[in-house]
Amino acid sequence: MTLRSGLRSVALLLLGTVPGVIRAQGGASGQIVDRIVAVVGTTPITASQVEEQLALMQSEGQQLPSDSAGRAALRRQILTQMVEDELLVQQAQRDTNLKVTDREVQDQVEQTVQNVRKQFTSGAEFQSQLRAAGFGSEEEWRRWLADNQRRSILRDRLLDELRQKGKLRPIPPSEAQMRTFWEQNRGQQSKRPASVSFRQIVITPKPDSAAKARARQLAESLVVVLRGGADFADVARRFSSDSGSREAGGELGWFRRGRMVKEFEDVAFRMRPGEISGVVETEFGYHVIQVERVQPAEVEARHVLIAPVISAAQLALARRLADSVHDALAGGASFDSLARRYHDPNEPKLADALPASQLPPDYLKAIGKESVPGLKPVIAVAEGTARARFVVLELIRRLPEGEFAFEDVKDRIRDALSQRLAEQHYLDLLRRTTYVDIRL
Template identity: 30%
Template sequence: MKKYAGIFALLMLYLGTLSAQEVKVIDKVAAVVGGSIILQSDIEMQYAQYLSEGNNPDPSVRCLILEQLLTNKLLTQQAVIDSIEVGEDEVDDNINNRLRYMTQRAGGQEQLEKFLNRSLLQYKEEMRPAVKEQLIAERMQASITEKTGITPQEVKRYFENIPSDSLPNYNTEVEVGELVVFPSLTKEEKQPFYDRAESLRMGIKAGDDFGTMARLYSQDPGSASAGGDLGFFDRSSMVKQFTAIAFRLKPGEISNVFETEYGYHFMQVLERRGEQVRARHILIGTKPTATSMERAKGHIDSIYQQVKESKLPFSTAASLYSDNEMSKYNGGMMLNAENQQSRTTYIPVDRLDAKDFAAIDTLKAGEYSRPFEFSDPQTQKTGYRFLYLKSRTEPHKASLEQDYAKVKELAEEDKLNRVVSEWFERRRKTTYIRMDDEYLTCPELKEWVKEDTTATAQANNE
């Protein structure tokens, strides 16, 4: 059943924050799953969050929330049997990531605490049990499907079983390559940014508060509002230069100013926990000068001419000269952002950035756009790029030959859903499940209760 595929994304949404409103309800046991109980207050807190996001009141949402909680309980109970656990450092990291995101959206820690009607420290401890249970449930579901593969024969069988009038229609899709050049600053051009970072570092060494300085001056949008706090991270989570320094510092120690692709940083390690470090930092991003932009424009114009005149293959030029680390090792080809896992290069034209669409709209397959100035949406760095239109696929009804990668993805999703659904069906039959009468008529929960129980509830309502 497809609903299980999205059950955790929905639950994560509801667990994101708790409403600052006080939930006034006489608590009761809403459901029992094996040896675990789900309280009405658990449901009400998540329903309050649903309302706090601007949604209209809808009592039926409580049915969905309860179904999500029931699902979680089954998974976590099996996880105990299978010895599936998550470490406290992983829970901390997840909570810290959430709090950074929440703090950023709220406009700062003070505003967030006002909304929550509690301190972040208190809220963090309140979140911990639910977050830990969620992480265990996710890991348990992953273990259920980890050995599930799909063969070409299964893909073919899946496609052949789709009624012809139900075959998906695909709009125009394109394969687009990019070659990106960002301006490179000289040592002299970088010096003012280094000096700014060093001035802040010396001020902190002299007594300025690190968190306050980060909130005021750091240019890292993901951590500035949290006082520069990055939470716990391992050696694979950050860029190489950052990680090397973070794992060399002792708790409390402040680094010298150092450079990464994002600009100049300095950091302070707050805690060490095994192979994870919690640190905070201040970033002063570098900005291109007019002269450096002129140099970058001349460089990309030269590359463009070589590629256009067939003196250098586009894929070779991208691997040698492109500054986009995501695409240069893929022959310069851009991936469909909505299907990164399948690594498909076919992108619906309505998913292209407006500037990119304008650049390739009049091109024929095999042609290149002129270099143009752009701003990277991830790093906000300004540079130049030109695009290569490799292919353009006209609107069509799905076919196995033309759309094998997409059909395979659909077949895999269908098989995973069936595997998970069958697992839940077996577990429900062997697990004691009882629900309060209030929920027995929920359409979403019919599969969770015995037929005689449902019949009794309907009779009572009549």
């Protein structure tokens, strides 16, 4: 096989970074024929780095200007972005609170290497493409990946820290700015996917007190076993009710505040690496948590979830309630009034323009390609699992695939520009205290 832009572009696409070091060779002599097009602090940016980013954009299918003036303008735009990235990385390196461990960098490198290797049919083909991309060995490529991954993590952590400290507050754009952004980027807009809008009342069966007591008792016994030295992954695979993490030994990966329910993250962010928590109760059941690693503003953790068993009687009760709510709506009752009384607050009440491809399987099975607005039959979701529930759904509209209008994406444009303007303001402050010389 051959990749459209070689291993370098594959790695860049996977990492989402711009390379920090690129070599340009001339003829058989292998002499450097590069030139410096910008300096940030004491760090040079070379013309070949800009050219590689240009080639990467082309490999991703972006339409590039065919005229020399347009190409020159695009090169200046790319260089500006590279200068901004370098400013952020240098500021992150000066912040002693921001750390990136060798292990997390190597974990990302290994994942990238594995993903790239899968695209080749043999080791010889992989090595050949490495050489074609300008790397003398796999080790050299790995070092290049590690450098870029470390820079990417540093940059992202700096921006996250600034947001958390309130130093990167969004700056609302004007209507004119949003319109300009829309017009400049219309050609890059993808098609609007087929979508479904609906509102729903979700009836969730509640475990009885006996089931909750049994679940808590099991969770408490697992705390004792785990604190006694049992392997956490083995215990999770055997006992956890969380189908999404059970087979991975309860592994949840890295997460920041706001990703988990409050009760769970309040405990996780207070724990030390290796520590086993007590029983943590959430809407999902009873958790036992082990934090594996800690970084500023994020933790890596495992958990065992013991969900109370929902009895057949409780399921039947919830089904009868869902049927009653459905009949009341069909008879003209107020949706909002019934939702306030019966809807599970942990579930969304409204789905606005949800891509049809993202409909949960049980929803898709129930409403199929239905396009007539109105009340639909009660949907049984996740039957036979600890997350079983019943949905009373009213279809609002269904739209086929088509072109986005400005109003369709106005809110997203506002959010993106607000953040971009805030970052631009911060970058302007960095430019005042950092030597920047652009020569292109």
